[in-house]
Amino acid sequence: MRRRHVLGIAAATVTSPLIAGVTAAPAAAADPVLGPNTFVFDPSMSAASIQSRLDAVFAEQESNQFGPQRYALLFKPGTYDVNANVGFHTSIAGLGRNPDDVTLNGVTVDAGWFGGNATQNFWRSVENLAIAPPPGFNRWAVSQAAPMRRVHVRGDLNLAPSGYGWASGGYIADSLIDRVAQPYSQQQWLTRDSRIGGWLNGVWNMVFSGVAGAPAASFPNPPYTVLPTSPVTREKPYLHIDGSGQYQVFLPALRRNSQGTTWASGPTPGTSLPLSSFHVATPGVGAATLNAALAAGKHLLFTPGIYHLNQTLNVTRAGTVVLGIGYASLIPDNGITAMTVSDVDGVRLAGLLFDAGTVRSPVLLQVGPSGAGASHAADPTTVQDVYFRIGGPGPGAATTSLVVNSRDVIIDHIWAWRADHGAGVGWTTNPADTGVIVNGADVIAYGLFVEHYQKYQVIWNGQRGRTVFFQNEMPYDPPNQAAWRTGANGYAAYKVADGVTAHQAWGVGSYCYFNVDPSIVADRGFEAPNTAGVEFRNLLAVSLGGNGTIRHVINDTGGPAQGTATVPAYLASYGGGTAPGPQKLARTGWTATASATAGADVPGNMLDGTGTRWSSGTPMANGQWIVVDMKAAHNLRQITMDSGGYGGDYARGYQVYLSTDGTNWGNPVATGSGTGALVTVGFPARAARYVRVVQTGAASSWWSIVEFDGYV
Known part of the structure; x- marks a missing residue:
């Protein structure tokens, strides 16, 4: 079903500035309101001319993984006898109030460009339309950053490439699949607040939250995680056209303990904002202009393109909407934070791609200032279909991609990615410590995809956090x-x-x-x-x-x-x-040495289980030591030293060191003082073969150990 055609129509043409040498019929003209890279179709246009434009965009974008081109392909209400193949950095969306207002034959993603391997089918989307596939199924073989939202599939949905090669998705929300969703080779997937006719199989990790028709919970065979309802959700804002032909941005209402689509019983509840309340950004606009619009109370709509920022975008007003279409990309040029959000109610961030600049940024997106503590439970901020990229198009650097300081934030499908391929990739070329840090309380994340960062991928410091689906490499x-x-x-x-x-x-x-x-x-x-x-x-x-x-x-x-x-x-x-x-290790073959020994009280006695002891032979003093060789590395997290019947001979003070080679010890993993015959020392688990205990106390009695044990 894939089409790839390069057009050459001679008469009455309008040329996209980003499709060099490709012309199209008037039906494919760029939209003057929504920027040079947005194409709006209506049913009065011929199917052939629409298909030509779709094919031309796909021909450019099919394998254009890191190019600067960005596209939004939008359909006014109606039925279209076309199939849209979707390539990189391309969004397909209906402009109706509800998904069934727009119908296409197919919205297809396959993996022919990559030898049938779909694991790099990133950065593309389909939203707010219906698909009536003539063959009875629609193929959507995607990996990360490729959501399907508010879609009605009138048939089966195949999530694998045509040759059933590898795939690493994926995300569906607020959608209706009339028949069966068929993951086949998909490694993992999250489906949220939808209705499905069935689910075929699972490979590693399939999660369903608030899905009517979800399979029965079963883990790990098959690997199905099922939450009957989603705790708190609010669907992503979307562009639509009202009855008078004017653009509006619809803001879906908050839901609690939800299941199924928002549009099952009629139009999605919520409110609309006229496009006149937005500053509509097109490529080339400066950050100062955007900040002035925000300060004046405007919302922001980023049309497809690349936006270089020489100052941080500051979202300070409650209820502000910052919406991108067509994978609008924000790049901080001088090591700044690309965007900050104040600790206010109801901000909605959606459809944005943050690309790290060549000068290292401390953070790409910060939601709430450090120490933010106000409750936003009644009107939370949402972060939806927001993506972060460190490297890929070229070198980039950012210490942390997303920091959430505010409370009650809803994270709904993000991909934070330190590039493992592309340009500008290497351990010191695209440095990035951590993908996501959550400091705020009561934050919930659905669809947390975070990959390849150089330290912790996610650090969660806030209380009462919740994550529904996490995928990481x-x-x-x-x-x-x-x-x-x-x-x-x-x-x-x-x-x-x-x-x-x-x-x-x-x-x-x-x-x-x-x-x-x-x-x-x-x-x-x-x-x-x-x-x-x-x-x-x-x-x-x-x-x-x-x-x-x-x-x-x-x-x-x-x-x-x-x-x-x-x-x-x-x-x-x-x-x-x-x-x-802690689980006690068997001591077979273990040996021990010590700084001093009293006659027959040799170090090996502490390992033989017979009640004999090792003893220092002199009063306890700072610097005495024992070393135990466990003969193999274990993920050690606890030791015990029992002086048994020699109850007064416990270590008055100690430092515990671990080593894999018996030479390099580093800093102590634990320090403390004994208070009785049994001294128990716990510490963060760590691989070690050798244990060294150094006496730091002093007493008139000898230091004795009857039994020494290690635990994992």
């Missing part, structure tokens, strides 16, 4: 283990801060593919406090082709994910205070 390109570690080996993909007492996550996965040094290990995919209010459901970790290892799924539980078979390590649940405690 760790960075491909750490040059070696020493370059990628924080105490433990590597960085967890998703870290809930130690002080958080309430957090929930459903359907979350992290993958590794360390293609520079496949020996690299990440000690854990997820890291979170083990406390009653912190709960994870349906987790997985995957080593892609055996290129690296994720030792545990979360903390020290689950896993490992390793080996060439690319089989996930699954964990159905973790948290709520129910995780298993």
Whole structure:
């Protein structure tokens, strides 16, 4: 069903400034209101002329992954005998009030340009229309940053490329699929607040939130995570035409505990804003002009194109809408933060692509100032279909892509991506520490896609956070283990801060593919406090082709994910205070040495389980030490030193060091003082073969250990 034609129509033509040498019939003229890269079609135009324009855009964009071209292809209410193949940085949308106001034969994404592999089918979208596919199914074989919103598919929906090659999507919201959604080779997918006629299969991680017709919950075989309702949602703003032919931007209303589409029983509830209340930005506009419009109370509509910013865009008024169409891209040129939002109610950010500039920015998008604390539960800020890119078109740098300081923010489908391919890609060429940092309380994220950052991918510091679906790949390109570690080996993909007492996550996965040094290990995919209010459901970790290892799924539980078979390590649940405690290691073959020994009280006695002891033979003093060789590396998180019947011989003070080679010890992982015969020392889990304990106290009694044990 793919069409790829280059047109050559001689008469009465209007040429897009971004399609060199390609002309089209008057039907395809760029819209004078919505910028030079937006084309608006109506039913009075011939199907042939519309198809010509669609094919011309696709011919340019099919493999144009990192080019500067951007397009929005919009359809006024009516029925169109056309099929739109959708390439990079292209949005297809209906301009009706409801999806069934516009009908097309097909809106198709396949992967012929990439040998049948759909894993790079990024940055494209379809919204607010119906598809009546003549063959009975519509193909939408996409990966990240390619949402389907407010779409009625009158048939089956095939989410795989035509050869059933790899695919790494994806996201559907507020949509109706009359028949069966068919993922086939899709690795993971989130479907939210929709109705489906059925769901065919799952590969690794399929999540359904508020979906009527969702399959029964089952994990991991098949890997279905099902939330009957979505806790709090508000659909993305969208452009439409009113009865008098004027453009409006519709703002859907907030919903709680929702299921199914917003338009099942009539028009979507909400309000409309006339386009006159927006500053309509076209490529070339300056940041000062945009800030002046915001200060004057205008909303912003970014039409397709590239926007270079020499000053931060400051959104300061409650209820401001900043909407992009056609993958409008914002680039901070001089190391600034591209956009900030004040701690106000009801801001809506949607349809924007933040491209990092060559000078390192501290943050690309900041929602709320540091320390923001006002409640916005009644009218939250939303961040929807907002994407971040570090490298790809060329070198870029940003320490953090998205920082959320305000409370009650709804994150609804983002992709934060440090490029693993394209131009300007390398460990020191496109540096980026962290994708998302959430400091605000009561923030919820649906469809959190965060990939390849050089430290933690996500850091969640706020209380009562919730995530529904998380997909991650760790960075491909750490040059070696020493370059990628924080105490433990590597960085967890998703870290809930130690002080958080309430957090929930459903359907979350992290993958590794360390293609520079496949020996690299990440000690854990997820890291979170083990406390009653912190709960994870349906987790997985995957080593892609055996290129690296994720030792545990979360903390020290689950896993490992390793080996060439690319089989996930699954964990159905973790948290709520129910995780298993430290597990004692068998001491077979272990040996010990010490700074001093009293006669037959040799160091090996502390490992033999017979009640004999090691003893220092002299009063306890600062600097005495023992070293235990466990003969193999373990992900150690606790040791115990038991002086047994020699109850007064416990360490009055200690420092604990860990090492993988017995030579390089680094800083102590724990310090403290004993208070009785059994001294228990816990610390963050870390791979180690050797344990060194140094006495830092003093006493007249000897230092004795009857049993020494290690725990994972």
